[in-house]
Amino acid sequence: MGLSMIESVTQAALTSALTGLSTRQRVIADNIANINTPNYQAKRVTFEDALAQSVAQGSGAVTPDVLPSLEPTQTNGNNVNLDEETLNNIETGLRYQFATQAMNQQFQSLTAALKTA
Structure with a gap:
């Protein structure tokens, strides 16, 4: 996936992190909701290692597992x-x-840069 002119690796990485973290929050909620369900197997969300590799490769875009x-x-x-x-x-x-x-700081920086351009 290519980055647009105004999207940076940092923004892509932050978007991926927010997606991964919100997925983790949903999975944790599902796990807790099923605490008394017989044979329920808890789930875990991983994305941090893939995100670090993606940033190192200049992308920052990953999908959580x-x-x-x-x-x-x-x-x-x-x-x-x-x-x-x-x-x-x-x-x-x-x-x-x-x-x-x-992410908010990134948007504020981008807004400030666009105002001065």
């Missing part, structure tokens, strides 16, 4: 760990806030 969790299962076949999901949710929320602030 949703994979099954490798956590051990309980006697009912479910492997959702509420403590882990809660911590992941807090961390994801903080990362999302940071990425949103960074």
Whole structure:
């Protein structure tokens, strides 16, 4: 995917990060909602390594992967760990806030540059 004239690798990476983090938030919510569902297998979202590689290659565009969790299962076949999901949710929320602030700064910079052009 090529970048437009006004889109930077930073903006593409921030967009990918926000997409990955929002996907992670939805997956965490699904995991928690199914905490008592027999044989439910928790899922995990990964995108950080792919994003780092994409940025290094000059793109910044990636799609998150949703994979099954490798956590051990309980006697009912479910492997959702509420403590882990809660911590992941807090961390994801903080990362999302940071990425949103960074994206806002990118837009402010672009707006300022367009005003002076």
